[in-house]
Structures are given as C-alpha cells and as structure tokens.
Amino acid sequence: xxxxxxxxxxxxxxxxxDDLTHTFMDIIKEQTSVLIDGIESLIDENFxxxxxxxxxxxxxxxxxxxxxxFESKIFKSKLMFSKADRLKIFSKINDIKNIGEFLxxxxxxxxxIFPDKxxxxxxxxxxxxxxxxxxxxxxxxxxIGTDLIKAHDICEKIKEERRKMRKQEFDLLxxxxxxxxxxxSRTFLYIKELIEGIMMLADHIKxxxxxxxxxxxxxxxxD
Amino acid sequence: xxxxxxxxxVSILVIMGISLAFAIGANDETLSALVGAGxxxxxxxxxxxxxxxxxxxxxxxxxxGKTVGEDILGSGVKYTDFMLLAVLISSIIWLIIGxxxxxxxxxxxxxxxxxxxVLIVYALSQxxxxxxxxxxxxxxxxxxxxxxxxxxxxxLVTFIIFKIVAKxxxxxxxxxxxxxxxxxxxxxxxxxxxxxxxIWVGANSAECIGIFYGIYSSNxxxxxxxxISVIICGIFVFLGIFFAGRFVIRNLASHMTNxxxxxxxxxxxxxxxxLMIATFLGLPISHSHVIxxxxxxxxxxxxxxxxxxxxxxxGLYWVLTFPVAAILAGLLxxxxxxxxxx
Numbered sequence: 281x282x283x284x285x286x287x288x289x290x291x292x293x294x295x296x297x298d299d300l301t302h303t304f305m306d307i308i309k310e311q312t313s314v315l316i317d318g319i320e321s322l323i324d325e326n327f328x329x330x331x332x333x334x335x336x337x338x339x340x341x342x343x344x345x346x347x348x349x350f351e352s353k354i355f356k357s358k359l360m361f362s363k364a365d366r367l368k369i370f371s372k373i374n375d376i377k378n379i380g381e382f383l384x385x386x387x388x389x390x391x392x393i394f395p396d397k398x399x400x401x402x403x404x405x406x407x408x409x410x411x412x413x414x415x416x417x418x419x420x421x422x423x424i425g426t427d428l429i430k431a432h433d434i435c436e437k438i439k440e441e442r443r444k445m446r447k448q449e450f451d452l453l454x455x456x457x458x459x460x461x462x463x464x465s466r467t468f469l470y471i472k473e474l475i476e477g478i479m480m481l482a483d484h485i486k487x488x489x490x491x492x493x494x495x496x497x498x499x500x501x502x503d
Numbered sequence: 504x505x506x507x508x509x510x511x512x513v514s515i516l517v518i519m520g521i522s523l524a525f526a527i528g529a530n531d532e533t534l535s536a537l538v539g540a541g542x543x544x545x546x547x548x549x550x551x552x553x554x555x556x557x558x559x560x561x562x563x564x565x566x567x568g569k570t571v572g573e574d575i576l577g578s579g580v581k582y583t584d585f586m587l588l589a590v591l592i593s594s595i596i597w598l599i600i601g602x603x604x605x606x607x608x609x610x611x612x613x614x615x616x617x618x619x620x621v622l623i624v625y626a627l628s629q630x631x632x633x634x635x636x637x638x639x640x641x642x643x644x645x646x647x648x649x650x651x652x653x654x655x656x657x658x659l660v661t662f663i664i665f666k667i668v669a670k671x672x673x674x675x676x677x678x679x680x681x682x683x684x685x686x687x688x689x690x691x692x693x694x695x696x697x698x699x700x701x702i703w704v705g706a707n708s709a710e711c712i713g714i715f716y717g718i719y720s721s722n723x724x725x726x727x728x729x730x731i732s733v734i735i736c737g738i739f740v741f742l743g744i745f746f747a748g749r750f751v752i753r754n755l756a757s758h759m760t761n762x763x764x765x766x767x768x769x770x771x772x773x774x775x776x777x778l779m780i781a782t783f784l785g786l787p788i789s790h791s792h793v794i795x796x797x798x799x800x801x802x803x804x805x806x807x808x809x810x811x812x813x814x815x816x817x818g819l820y821w822v823l824t825f826p827v828a829a830i831l832a833g834l835l836x837x838x839x840x841x842x843x844x845x
Contacts, residue, residue, distance in 0.1 A: 298680055361540065361686055362679055364761055426678035499682050501805070503670040 292349040297357065298425045300350040301370055307343045308377050309418040311336075312481075315380045316411050318387065319478070323400045323407070327391050334384040343377060365495055369421065372488045376417075379484055383477035392470045395459050402452050403475075409445045410478055413438045413485045420492050432496040435489035442486040449479050512584040513723045516714065517732060519591045523711045524736035527610070528556065528743020533704055533790075535752045536767035537697045539759025542690045549749055553741035555698045559705030561737040564712040566785035568733075571709045572716025574785070575618060575643055577636040582721040585839040586625065587714060590617040593832035594710060601820065608824055609789030614710040615646055616828030621836040623829070628840050647825075649786035653777050654796035661773040661800030665766075669804070673765060689764035696771040703778035709787030711736055766801060773797045792821065 295303065318333030350370055354363060394400050416438045423431035452475055461468045534552040538545055576582070594613040601608030619638065626637035676682045712733060719729035744752075759767075774793045781788045795817065802809050 361761060361763060362683055424678065425680040428678060495679070499679060501669050501673040501676075503666070503674040 289345075289349075292346065295349075297350065297354055297366060300346055300353065301366070301373070302422055304343055304346045304350065304370065305373050305418050305421045307346065308373050308380075309414060311340060311343075312376060312380055312414045313411065315384055316407055316414070318384065319407055319474075320404070322387060322392070322474075323394065323403055325393060331388065334388050337384040338381055338388075343374075347374065362499070365498075368491070369424065369495075372484075372491060373421065375484055376414075376481070376488070379477075379481045383474075383481060386473055386477055390466055390470050392467055392474075394471070395456075395461075395467070399452070399455060399471075402448065402455065406445055406448045406452065406475075406478060409441050409448070410482055413441050413445075413482060413489075416441070417485050417488055420489065424492060424495065428496040428500050432493050435493045435496075438489040439486055442482050442489075445479065445482050449475055509584055509723070512588060513718060516584060516587050516591065516718055516723075519588075520711055520714045520718075520732065521735055521739050523591070523610075523714070524560070524708070524739040525743040525747070527708050527711055528553065528740040528745075529747030530751060531556065531701075531704060531740075531744055531748050532751055532755050533697060533700050533771070534744070534748070535755035535759055536762065536764075536771060537693055538752055538756035539762055540690050540693055540764045540767060541760070542694050542764075545749070545753070549745050549752070551694075551698060552701045553744040553748075555701035556705035556744060557737035557741040559702035560708055560712065560740055561705075561733055563702070563706035563782055564708060564733065565716075567707055567709045567782055567787045568712035568716035569720075570642065570646065570785040571614065571618065571713025571787055572718075573720040575615070575639055575646065576622065577632070577638050580622065580625075580632065580637060582717040583625075584718075584721075584723060585844050586621045586836060587717055587721075589621050589832045589836035589839060590614060591714065593617040593620070593828055593835055596831060597824065597828045601824075604820070608820060609650075609792055610710045611707075611787045611789050612650060612821065612824040613828040614713060615643075615787065616825035617832035619643070619825070620829030620831065620833035624833040624836045624840070628837070645784075646786055649781055649784070649788050650792070653781055653786075653788040654792045657773055657777045657793040658796040658800035658803070660776060661769060661797040662804045664769050664773055665801055665804040668765065668769060686764045689768050692768045693764045693771070696768050696775060700771045700775035700778070703775050703782055704790050705737070705740060706782045707778045707788060707790065708736075708740070711740075713787065770794065770797045770801060773800070789821075 292300070314333050315337045318330050318337065321327075321329035321333060347370070354367060354370075357363065394403075416434050420431045420434040420438070423434060453472070456468065456471055456475075459468075531552075534548050537543070537552070538548050542548075543551070572582075594610060594617050597613045597617075598608055598610055622637045623634065626632045626634050672685070676685055715724075715729055715732045715736065718724050718732075719726065724732070774790065774797050777793050778788065778790060795814075799809055799814070
C-alpha cells in the first residue's frame with residue numbers, strides 16, 4: 281500500500297498558500313489514484329485488494345491537517361484580491377475527496393461479479409479516462425499559479441475527455457439494460473450506481489475544470 | 504429688525520453650508536477601493552482620506568468656489584440671502600429625490616441649476632435687470648460644457664491608460680502568483696492615487712464652497728470669516744468621512760475585495776486628473792459622473808458588457824437635474840418674493 285508522506289506542523293507552517301494547495305492536490309490525486317486502483321481490482325474481482333484500497337481512501341485523513349493549516353493561513357492573509365477564488369479552488373479539490381470517499385463506501389457494500397468480459401473492458405476504458413482527467417486536473421491546479429493559459433488548455437482537454445466518458449457511460453448503461461437480469465437484482469443496482477458514482481466524480485472534475493477556465497478569463501488580461 | 508432677519512438667515516446659511524460639507528464627506532465613496540483592497544487599516548484609511556479631502560477643500564477650492572459664488576452671476580448682480588437659501592433648499596430636495604430613486608445625482612449640477620433658477624426669477628421680478636444681464640452666460644456655458652467634457656474625458660483617459668498599462672505590463676503576467684504579486688505593488692500606488700483623488704474631490708466641492716463664496720461676495724461676511732468658514736468646512740468634511748462616510752465606504756468596500764487594485768489605480772488616477780484640471784480651470788464638475796464614465800471606459804477597454812439601460816436611466820436623471828433644480832429653486836425664490844422676502 282502507498283504510504284503518504286507525514287506532514288508535521290512545522291513543515292506545514294513553512295508552506296505558502298500556493299504550496300499548501302499543491303500539497304493538498306497531490307494528496308487528493310494520490311487518493312483518487314488509489315480509488316481508481318480499487319475500481320480496477322473490483323473489475324478484476326480481486327476483493328481483498330478492493331477492500332484494502334477503498335478502506336485506505338476512506339480512512340486516510342492526512343489531508344485534514346493541510347486543510348486546517350490552509351484555512352487558518354488564508355483567513356489571516358492580507359492583500360490578496362484572489363482570496364475568495366483560492367478558497368474555492370481548495371474547496372473544489374476537497375470535494376474530489378468527498379465524492380471519492382462516498383463512492384468507496386458504496387462500492388464496499390457488495391461483492392459483485394460482472395456480467396461478462398466485454399462489460400469489464402468498457403468499464404476499464406471509463407476508468408482510464410477518469411485517471412487521465414484526475415491527473416490533468418492536478419496539473420491544471422498546479423499551473424494556476426504560474427501559467428493560467430496552460431491551466432486553461434489542460435482544462436479544455438479535461439472537458440473533451442469527459443465528453444468521451446459520457447458517451448462511454450451511455451454505451452455501458454445500454455449494455456446493462458440489455459442484460460437479461462431482474463431489474464431489482466443487486467448486481468444491476470450495484471453496477472448502475474458504480475457507473476453513476478464514477479460519472480459523478482468525472483462531472484465534478486469537469487465543473488472544476490470549467491471553474492479554472494473561468495479564473496483564467498477573469499485574471500488574464502490580453503492587449 | 505431687517506438686520507436681525509438677515510443675520511439669522513446668514514447664520515442659517517452658514518450652518519447649512521457646513522452641514523453640506525459634512526454631507527459631502529458622508530457620501531464620499533472614494534476610499535472604498537482602498538479599504539476593499541485592505542491596503543491600510545479602515546480607521547487609518549478614514550483619517551488619511553478625510554485629511555486629504557479637507558486639505559483639498561481648504562487649499563484648492565477657491566477657483567471653483569469663485570465660479571459658483573461670483574463669476575456665474577451677471578455683472579453687478581449679487582446674491583441675496585434668500586436667493587442662497589432657495590438654492591440650498593432646492594438642491595437638498597432634489598438630492599433627496601435622487602437618493603430615494605437610487606440614482607447618484609450630482610450636487611454640483613443641482614446647485615448650479617438652482618442658481619440659474621433663482622437668477623432667472625430675480626431678473627424677471629426685479630427692475631433694472633434683464634435676463635441677458637442676470638447671468639454670465641459665457642461662464643455658465645463653460646460650466647455646462649465642463650459637465651459634458653469631463654465624463655467623456657474620464658472615459659477616454661481611463662480607456663487609454665488601461666490600454667497602455669495592459670499592453671506593457673498586465674498582459675505579460677501569466678500566472679495567478681505573478682498577478683497577485685503585481686497587484687500587491689499596485690496596492691501602494693492605489694493608496695497614493697486615492698489620496699490624490701480625495702484632494703481633488705475636496706477641491707471641486709463647489710456646492711459647498713460656492714455658497715460660502717456667494718455669502719462673502721455679497722458682503723454678508725468678511726474675507727476672514729470666509730476663510731474661517733472654509734477651514735470649518737474642511738474640518739466638517741473630515742468629520743463627515745470619519746463618522747458617517749464609514750458606512751458607505753465599508754458597504755462598498757465589502758463588494759470590492761475581489762477588485763483588482765490595478766484597475767482601482769487607473770480609475771482613481773483618471774478621475775483625479777480630470778477633477779484636478781477642472782478645479783484649476785475653475786469648473787465645478789460632478790465627481791460621480793466622472794467616476795461612472797471612467798468605469799465605462801475601463802469596461803470598454805476590456806470589452807466587458809455595459810449596462811446600457813442603467814446608463815440611460817442615469818443619463819436621464821443627469822439631464823433632468825439642471826432644469827428640475829432650476830424650476831424648484833425659482834419657485835421657492837418666487838414664494839419668498841411673494842411674501843416680501845427677496
């Protein structure tokens with residue numbers, strides 16, 4: 281299992297608001313990555329790994345320390361006209377964790393056997409896209425401080441990927457509804473909720489990307 | 504008995520004039536950009552802004568005061584105490600109407616309009632003075648032209664300054680950290696430009712100093728008493744900002760925490776520049792009109808949308824201010840004359 285770095289108070293105190301945001305983003309990205317690994321293990325029907333990874337996502341609270349430090353630092357900070365936007369960026373990163381944790385909890389409710397191999401392949405494709413946009417949003421967040429144009433372009437890529445995911449989602453749902461299963465079967469419900477949970481996370485990342493694009497428009501001045 | 508009435512009236516006029524100085528301070532929103540940016544502590548900002556406005560009013564308001572208090576009148580025409588009373592009352596009534604309608608009306612336009620109204624009634628009711636000689640129409644035309652040119656110039660200056668600053672500086676900033684750092688530097692410039700702007704807001708407060716100049720030029724008070732009144736007005740404009748203006752400033756500042764200090768610097772420096780030129784030319788202009796057009800200039804330069812309906816509504820009230828204030832003041836003065844109080 282991945283071990284997160286320890287962040288002591290002294291070390292955190294030395295970090296700037298921007299550094300704290302990046303550190304927070306790294307932790308959330310790492311947790312999202314573990315969550316996606318967990319979904320992959322679920323597709324591979326390796327339930328021991330699923331438990332390990334999803335419990336790791338649920339139980340890890342390293343980010344709370346950073347969140348508290350960030351909040352106290354930004355609250356006291358002066359001369360920041362972007363204060364409100366920085367707070368919102370942080371809260372949107374935090375929401376990635378919240379949605380991930382919610383999805384992890386749901387996934388642990390039942391041990392599912394997928395209907396067929398084809399379905400698994402399609403689901404894995406969505407997972408690859410989710411991993412891509414999760415990595416990209418992290419790059420975009422880190423680019424906000426140094427290059428808003430780059431951040432804007434990365435977000436455009438995220439939106440494009442998310443559009444692709446939406447199509448994949450409907451293909452999967454179509455496939456799901458076409459199976460000869462009782463509509464109340466736990467497998468059916470579980471898969472439906474799993475797909476919706478993954479898309480909820482993807483939708484949030486896409487909203488976040490749009491927010492970063494809004495910030496680029498707001499702050500960049502072109503001659 | 505007549506002297507007693509006159510003394511009482513002049514005392515009332517002086518008190519009303521000083522109250523007007525307090526009201527000018529109470530309604531001054533120039534400091535809100537500075538407070539919103541959090542450059543200095545709120546109380547310190549009020550003190551610095553108040554001192555700057557008082558300083559401007561005491562030292563530089565004579566030109567504008569002379570225009571309103573003397574130059575605008577026809578040759579040989581002097582204010583009577585009831586004329587000034589009618590001017591003050593009608594200005595106040597029209598400003599209250601504007602406040603109730605939620606429109607930032609110009610007290611300068613209102614005062615000059617009122618003066619026009621009472622002088623017309625004066626010319627019509629008094630023998631020996633006709634409409635042509637009641638007013639100095641050349642000066643009046645200069646003043647009115649100033650009302651049109653000053654906002655237009657404010658828009659143009661802001662547009663040009665922003666384009667220059669954007670081309671050579673702001674457009675080169677790529678990341679939020681870099682922008683933040685640059686804006687921090689603009690914070691200190693904002694402090695300087697707001698102080699500069701406050702000086703010229705005080706200096707161009709024609710509605711207040713003009714009344715005192717009128718009282719002085721009509722020989723109701725001596726030059727020493729005039730200067731004492733100007734200094735008292737300076738003190739009251741400071742008190743107005745410190746005790747009453749804080750509410751307007753705090754309210755507006757709370758909406759400006761996200762505003763870019765660089766934009767504040769451009770807006771304040773443009774409007775201050777226009778006010779300064781107008782003050783040196785002895786032209787009483789409206790600060791609120793200038794700042795609104797500076798904001799329009801800033802929005803145009805950034806290709807932002809402009810609230811055309813809002814501007815049209817505001818424009819209508821601005822155009823109406825002069826005739827309405829003139830009719831109101833004329834009517835009031837006519838009532839005074841009717842009761843033998845000319």
